[in-house]
Amino acid sequence: MVEGTVGVISTFILAALRNRQFLSLSELNEAIFEKLEEFNHKPFQKKDGSRALLFEEEKPFLQPLPPRPFELATWKVATVGPNYHISVEKMNYSVPYEYIRQKVDVRVTRNTVEVFFGGNRICSHVRLYGRANQYSTTEAHMPPNHRQYSQWNGDRFRRWAGKIGPNTGMAVSAILSGYKVEQQGYKSCLGLLKLADKYSPQRLEGACTRALTFTPRPSLKNIQAILASGQDRLPVEESAKADTSAQYGFTRGADYYGGRDK
Helix, strand or coil: CHHHHHHHHHHHHHHHHCCCCCCCHHHHHHHHHHHHHHHHCCECCCCCCEHHHHHHHHHHHCCCCCCCCCCCCEEEEEECCCCCEEEECCEEEECCHHHCCCEEEEEECCCEEEEEECCEEEEEEECCCCCCCCEECCHHHCCHHHHCCCCCCHHHHHHHHHHHCHHHHHHHHHHHHCCCCHHHHHHHHHHHHHHHHHCCHHHHHHHHHHHHHHCCCCCHHHHHHHHHHCHHHCCHHHHHHHHHHHHCCCCCCHHHHCCCCC
8 A cells, every 4th residue: 555655646746747847956855845745635535534634633643753763784693702702893792701602693783783692682882993803892791700800901900010010011911912802811910910919029020021031922820930930030041041951851961871071
């Protein structure tokens, strides 16, 4: 019925305006609106009233229009990763951690990313644009062991580490940059910085200095091992020698086999 009425209206308006000339789009639209009003007020042929009158009678029962204009959407399927995020259009969005490793449906519009599981919407995010591999993370989606660090941020850890020493700051920055989601490195950073209470800020700075001579990305375990073995107190040459002998400690020297002249 609707499509048929559209055809009738189009024929009525086109027939009335087919021989007129218009010099602007606004002039044409004004003429179309006038003919549409005329069409709506024409009496019905087989019953009383007109389309305009019928609309006024039904108007109080109509539902309001949506608050926002309709947006085109695309649907995708994604798998929630171990870091409780999904990847959509090279951007990352958090999902409640209970859905880790589950397949979810994703509805993407120009402004919004909505995630559905079993037909129910489980979360939504404002769509990210710009640099690839950005993260939109909601605190409520984090596992409890991650959520306890939500009041912290990377800058706060860096400032704390910088007060201990520059190499401690470099070690913390390396740990934070080693995770796709920065929050996942907060536990390691906190554990590293607390080593200053167990040993001392000076020894922690020394251990970080030593670790950075071995690798540009030291881990918490690396630095703990250096402090536990006391390598942070050794000169660089002795530490390197101790590290080499420990690495190859099972190898017997030449003297054992009589390979040197006496």
